[in-house]
Amino acid sequence: MLVNATNMLLKARDGHYAVGQFNINNLEWTKSILLTAQELNSPVILGVSEGAGKYMTGFKTVAAMVKAMDESLGITVPVALHLDHGTYEGAKACVAAGFTSIMFDGSHYDIEENVAKTTELVALAHDHGLSIEAEVGSIGGEEDGVIGMGEVADPAQCAMISSLGIDFLAAGIGNIHGKYPANWKGLDFDALDKIHAATNNIPLVLHGGTGIPDDMIKKAISLGVSKINVNTECQLSFADATRKYIEAGKDVQGKGYDPRKLLAPGAEAIKATVREKIALFGSANKA
Numbered sequence: 001m002l003v004n005a006t007n008m009l010l011k012a013r014d015g016h017y018a019v020g021q022f023n024i025n026n027l028e029w030t031k032s033i034l035l036t037a038q039e040l041n042s043p044v045i046l047g048v049s050e051g052a053g054k055y056m057t058g059f060k061t062v063a064a065m066v067k068a069m070d071e072s073l074g075i076t077v078p079v080a081l082h083l084d085h086g087t088y089e090g091a092k093a094c095v096a097a098g099f100t101s102i103m104f105d106g107s108h109y110d111i112e113e114n115v116a117k118t119t120e121l122v123a124l125a126h127d128h129g130l131s132i133e134a135e136v137g138s139i140g141g142e143e144d145g146v147i148g149m150g151e152v153a154d155p156a157q158c159a160m161i162s163s164l165g166i167d168f169l170a171a172g173i174g175n176i177h178g179k180y181p182a183n184w185k186g187l188d189f190d191a192l193d194k195i196h197a198a199t200n201n202i203p204l205v206l207h208g209g210t211g212i213p214d215d216m217i218k219k220a221i222s223l224g225v226s227k228i229n230v231n232t233e234c235q236l237s238f239a240d241a242t243r244k245y246i247e248a249g250k251d252v253q254g255k256g257y258d259p260r261k262l263l264a265p266g267a268e269a270i271k272a273t274v275r276e277k278i279a280l281f282g283s284a285n286k287a
């Protein structure tokens, strides 16, 4: 069931668990994530970066595929189709394409411009029934060409952006996209605490979910994080399972080269990762 992400995240906030945003890249990714959310009776958010949107030939294709697949698979759990790290233009395009949720990442603008553009997009998103996420303090690392320095967000700026009517807020607390370096200092819980106190209990979003230790994930949820984004970890699981299949020579045995066979171990590996995350985030049976 395609919905916006507002209610599922308010429920998560009040129930002290988090909903996973799993980024999609193609049909296999989408199918694995939808089937696993349904199996575990969990709400889920499908994240689409602008790069992944382009790869799938555009946001319209993505929206049409997700809507049709949601119906064909008989998915009854709440599913939000969400733009990840959207530009101003990308956010508008996703509203027109039929997404149910957008993120506008204005963290690289100065705060006045971030406020102005976020305000405009809040009105547009809400007019069309979409939920909207905004960002303060960039997430470290690189995702699909979006590079962030990994700043810790200023609570006063978080308060300013969260008062614009957005539905959930991404605030940098030392989190990084991609793999964490060995010398990573961990999440800044003191900053998270201050941001939570300054933002009127708005659901908070933790980006860079890959590789954060379980105890830090649980602590972040206890301090107001209601949405956790995972992208790289599904890519690593998929690549690992596919490599093993090919290294075992299975693609040259019988019809092992059939894409439905070749991609099956990777698709199963994505399911296993999503299952693990849903259990850790506590969203199973919360649909």
Ligand code: 13P
Pocket: 023, 047, 084, 085, 143, 176, 177, 178, 179, 206, 207, 208, 209, 210, 229, 230, 231, 232, 233
């Ligand atoms: P990872 O790639 O580190 O899991 O981060 C995902 C993310 O934050 C998407 O916005």
